[in-house]
Amino acid sequence: MKKKATIKDIALLAGVSATAVSMALKDHSRISRTTKERIVGIAKKLxxxxxxxxxxxxxxxxxxxxxxxxxxxNPFYPELAKGIEDKAMERGYSIILCSTNYDARRQRYFVNILRSKGVDGIIFSSAEVDDPHILPLVDDGFPFVLVNRRTRSKLLEKKVDYVVLDNVAGGYMAMDHLYRLGHRRVALVVGSLATSTAVERTEGAQKALHDRGLAIDPQLVIECNFSWKKAYQATLDLLSLPSPPTAIFAQNDYMALGxxxxxxxxxRLIPRDIALIGFDDIAASAIRGVDLTTINQKKYEMGALAVDILIQKIEGKGGPVKQIVLPPEIIIRGSCGWRLRDAGQTVGPESG
Amino acid sequence: MKKKATIKDIALLAGVSATAVSMALKDHSRISRTTKERIVGIAKKLxxxxxxxxxxxxxxxxxxxxxxxxxxxNPFYPELAKGIEDKAMERGYSIILCSTNYDARRQRYFVNILRSKGVDGIIFSSAEVDDPHILPLVDDGFPFVLVNRRTRSKLLEKKVDYVVLDNVAGGYMAMDHLYRLGHRRVALVVGSLATSTAVERTEGAQKALHDRGLAIDPQLVIECNFSWKKAYQATLDLLSLPSPPTAIFAQNDYMALGxxxxxxxxxRLIPRDIALIGFDDIAASAIRGVDLTTINQKKYEMGALAVDILIQKIEGKGGPVKQIVLPPEIIIRGSCGWRLRDAGQTVGPESG
DNA sequence: TTCATTTGCTTTAACGTTAAAGCAAATTTA
DNA sequence: TAAATTTGCTTTAACGTTAAAGCAAATGAA
Structure with a gap:
C-alpha cells in the first residue's frame, strides 16, 4: 500500500525540521509567515x-x-445513535460502535477494547443495574455517561452521569391514560427487570393505579425481556385467561408490535376489543394502520445531550455530576380508542 | 484520570526489560517459563x-x-450494519461508523479522517456513481469494499471490489410480478439516479416491459431521491393524472411507505384500487396491515460478506478483484393482491 | 554601544510498543 | 576440551507527532 506523506516528508522537501512543520500546520506564533506558507503549500501538494x-x-x-x-x-437506537453521531461530528469527534447483542458480559470486554483503543470517553446505552464494569471506570475517573438506562447501584447512583427519561412518569402516564379511558384490568408486558427502564416503568404504572386505590393483578404482569417473540406469546397467554385484560401496556413499542x-x-381488533399502549415511539408506530399510542422520549435529544455532557467531562470543564431526567410525552394515536369506555363504547380505526 | 498500567510498569515490578514483558505476553519462544509466568501474573494483577x-x-x-x-x-442499514458488526467482531475487528447524511462531499472528508485514524480498511455503503474519493484509494492500494451500491465509472469498475444485489434482476422481478397480475400502467417511484441501485432497478423494470414489447410511460417515472416526502407528493401527483397508474413500483420500501x-x-385502498410493490424488505414492511410485497436482498449476509472480503484484502491474501452480485428474492405479501387482474378482480386484505 | 528581549528555527525527548540486533551464560556438538 | 549453537535476556531504535528546551541571529531598550 502506498504510504501517506508524513511530517518528515514535508520537512525534507521544505528543508526544515519536523517540528517546524508541526508548528507551521498548527499556526504556531513562532514561525515566520514565509516559511509557514512554503510548508503549508508542500503539505497540500502531498x-x-x-x-x-x-x-x-x-x-x-x-x-x-x-x-x-x-x-x-433494536429500533430504539437509530434515532438515539443519530443524535449521538450528529453532535459528536459537530464537536469533532468520531465514534466507535459496539453492540453487546444483549450479552452483558461483553460490556466489560468492550470497555477494555475501547480504552485500549484510546477513546476519550464512553456512552453506555445498555447498562444493566449494578454493572460490574462501571465501578472501575468511576475509580479511574474515566469519562463516561449513561443514556436511556441508569445504574441503580446504591454505591454508584450519586456518582454517575446520565441522561434518562423519567420512566416512572412515563409508566404513570401510560397507565393513567388507560385508566381514564375506563380500563381497570390492564396487563403489563414488562421489559427486562435487570434494566432500570423496565423497573421504573412498572413502578410508574403501579403508582398510577395505587393513587386510585387499585393494584395490578400480578397475574397480568409478564416479563418479556424486550423481546417481540416473548411479547407475542405472553399476549396469547393473557388473552386465554378466564378473565383477560381489557388493555395491554407494553413497555416498549417493539414488544407492542408483538x-x-x-x-x-x-x-380481536385494536382498539375495539382491546386497547394497546407502547413506549418509545419508534418509526413503525406512526405507520397508518399501526397507529400505536405510545409514550415518547426524545431519543435524538438524549443522544446529543449525552455527547455534550461527555465531551464536557473529557475536556475538563467537568463540574458536578450531571444527572438529567427528561419528561415523557404521550403520543395519542388510535390504538387505545378515543372515547371513554365508561361513556359507552370505544371508537377507533379498524386497524390491522 | 488514573493511568492504565503499561508494559514499563510491569517491567519495573518484574525486574526485567520492557521487551521481556512484551515477549512474555506474546508467548515468545525465547522467554523462560518461570519469567513468563511471573510477568503474566503481574500483568493480570495490574x-x-x-x-x-x-x-x-x-x-x-x-x-x-x-x-x-x-x-x-435509513431503515435499510440496521440489518446491514449488524451483518458487518457481527462478522467484524467475530474476526477481531472494531468498527468506526460514519454517516454522510446524504452529503456526498462528506465522503471525502470521512475517508481522510478514517485513514488518519489508521483504520485497516473501509466499507462504503453509500458510494455514488463516479465518486471522486474512490480513485485515490485505488491508486494507494488502500483496502476498501463497496456494499449495496457500486461505482459505474468506466475507469474503476473492473478494479473495485463490491458486494451488491442484482438490482437489474430485482427491478425486472418487481415489474414482472405486476405485469403477471395484469398491470399495464405502472408508475416508477425512482430513487436517486446518482446511485447505481436506482439506475439498475429502473433498467430492470424497463427491461421487463420491453421483453413484452411495451415501454414505460415517461410521465409515470418520478425521481424521488429515496425520500418519503417526495414519494408521498409524487404519488398524489400520479393519482391526479387523467389516466393514473394501476400499480406503483417504489424503488425502496421506505419510499413505498410514503x-x-x-x-x-x-x-383509495391497497391493493383493491392500486397495487404497490417496494424494494428491500425492511422491518416495517412485514407488519400486519402494511403487508408490503417487496424485493428482498440479504442485507445481513451482504454486510458479513463485505467484511470477509475486506479482511482478506487487509491480511494480504488478496487475489483477484471480488465482485459479488447476489440474487434478489420476491416477498409476496398483500400489497399487490393475489389474483390476476385479468381474471376478474384483485383480492387483498383491506389494509390501512 | 551594551545588554535584554524577541524571533525563528533546531535538537531532544517522550508517548507505549515491539522488531532487530546484541551479548553473556548455558548447553550441545565434534 | 574447544568450538558451535541455543537460551534468555537487554539494548537500541523506530512508528509519527509534538511539547520543552536550546540557541544563534535579529531587534529593541537603556
Missing amino acids: DYWPNSVARSLKSKRSGTLGIVITSIM VREAILDSG | DYWPNSVARSLKSKRSGTLGIVITSIM VREAILDSG
Whole structure:
C-alpha cells in the first residue's frame, strides 16, 4: 500500500525540521509567515493528513468516543445513535460502535477494547443495574455517561452521569391514560427487570393505579425481556385467561408490535376489543394502520445531550455530576380508542 | 484520570526489560517459563491491557474498520450494519461508523479522517456513481469494499471490489410480478439516479416491459431521491393524472411507505384500487396491515460478506478483484393482491 | 554601544510498543 | 576440551507527532 506523506516528508522537501512543520500546520506564533506558507503549500501538494494514531499516543486524546449499545437492530437506537453521531461530528469527534447483542458480559470486554483503543470517553446505552464494569471506570475517573438506562447501584447512583427519561412518569402516564379511558384490568408486558427502564416503568404504572386505590393483578404482569417473540406469546397467554385484560401496556413499542400481532391473530381488533399502549415511539408506530399510542422520549435529544455532557467531562470543564431526567410525552394515536369506555363504547380505526 | 498500567510498569515490578514483558505476553519462544509466568501474573494483577494506539503506530494495523453509510436512520442499514458488526467482531475487528447524511462531499472528508485514524480498511455503503474519493484509494492500494451500491465509472469498475444485489434482476422481478397480475400502467417511484441501485432497478423494470414489447410511460417515472416526502407528493401527483397508474413500483420500501400513505390519504385502498410493490424488505414492511410485497436482498449476509472480503484484502491474501452480485428474492405479501387482474378482480386484505 | 528581549528555527525527548540486533551464560556438538 | 549453537535476556531504535528546551541571529531598550 502506498504510504501517506508524513511530517518528515514535508520537512525534507521544505528543508526544515519536523517540528517546524508541526508548528507551521498548527499556526504556531513562532514561525515566520514565509516559511509557514512554503510548508503549508508542500503539505497540500502531498495531500498531507496528520496521523491521528501518533497524535493520540503523544497527546492521550483520540477524538473518538465509544458507544456501547445492545443491538443496532433494536429500533430504539437509530434515532438515539443519530443524535449521538450528529453532535459528536459537530464537536469533532468520531465514534466507535459496539453492540453487546444483549450479552452483558461483553460490556466489560468492550470497555477494555475501547480504552485500549484510546477513546476519550464512553456512552453506555445498555447498562444493566449494578454493572460490574462501571465501578472501575468511576475509580479511574474515566469519562463516561449513561443514556436511556441508569445504574441503580446504591454505591454508584450519586456518582454517575446520565441522561434518562423519567420512566416512572412515563409508566404513570401510560397507565393513567388507560385508566381514564375506563380500563381497570390492564396487563403489563414488562421489559427486562435487570434494566432500570423496565423497573421504573412498572413502578410508574403501579403508582398510577395505587393513587386510585387499585393494584395490578400480578397475574397480568409478564416479563418479556424486550423481546417481540416473548411479547407475542405472553399476549396469547393473557388473552386465554378466564378473565383477560381489557388493555395491554407494553413497555416498549417493539414488544407492542408483538402484542399487536398476537391480538390480531386471536381474531380481536385494536382498539375495539382491546386497547394497546407502547413506549418509545419508534418509526413503525406512526405507520397508518399501526397507529400505536405510545409514550415518547426524545431519543435524538438524549443522544446529543449525552455527547455534550461527555465531551464536557473529557475536556475538563467537568463540574458536578450531571444527572438529567427528561419528561415523557404521550403520543395519542388510535390504538387505545378515543372515547371513554365508561361513556359507552370505544371508537377507533379498524386497524390491522 | 488514573493511568492504565503499561508494559514499563510491569517491567519495573518484574525486574526485567520492557521487551521481556512484551515477549512474555506474546508467548515468545525465547522467554523462560518461570519469567513468563511471573510477568503474566503481574500483568493480570495490574489489569494490564495493551495500548492499541501504540501498537497501531508501530505495526500499521489498528484492528479497526471504517464504515461509511448515508444515515443510520435509513431503515435499510440496521440489518446491514449488524451483518458487518457481527462478522467484524467475530474476526477481531472494531468498527468506526460514519454517516454522510446524504452529503456526498462528506465522503471525502470521512475517508481522510478514517485513514488518519489508521483504520485497516473501509466499507462504503453509500458510494455514488463516479465518486471522486474512490480513485485515490485505488491508486494507494488502500483496502476498501463497496456494499449495496457500486461505482459505474468506466475507469474503476473492473478494479473495485463490491458486494451488491442484482438490482437489474430485482427491478425486472418487481415489474414482472405486476405485469403477471395484469398491470399495464405502472408508475416508477425512482430513487436517486446518482446511485447505481436506482439506475439498475429502473433498467430492470424497463427491461421487463420491453421483453413484452411495451415501454414505460415517461410521465409515470418520478425521481424521488429515496425520500418519503417526495414519494408521498409524487404519488398524489400520479393519482391526479387523467389516466393514473394501476400499480406503483417504489424503488425502496421506505419510499413505498410514503406512497402507501398518499394512496390511503387519497381515499383509495391497497391493493383493491392500486397495487404497490417496494424494494428491500425492511422491518416495517412485514407488519400486519402494511403487508408490503417487496424485493428482498440479504442485507445481513451482504454486510458479513463485505467484511470477509475486506479482511482478506487487509491480511494480504488478496487475489483477484471480488465482485459479488447476489440474487434478489420476491416477498409476496398483500400489497399487490393475489389474483390476476385479468381474471376478474384483485383480492387483498383491506389494509390501512 | 551594551545588554535584554524577541524571533525563528533546531535538537531532544517522550508517548507505549515491539522488531532487530546484541551479548553473556548455558548447553550441545565434534 | 574447544568450538558451535541455543537460551534468555537487554539494548537500541523506530512508528509519527509534538511539547520543552536550546540557541544563534535579529531587534529593541537603556
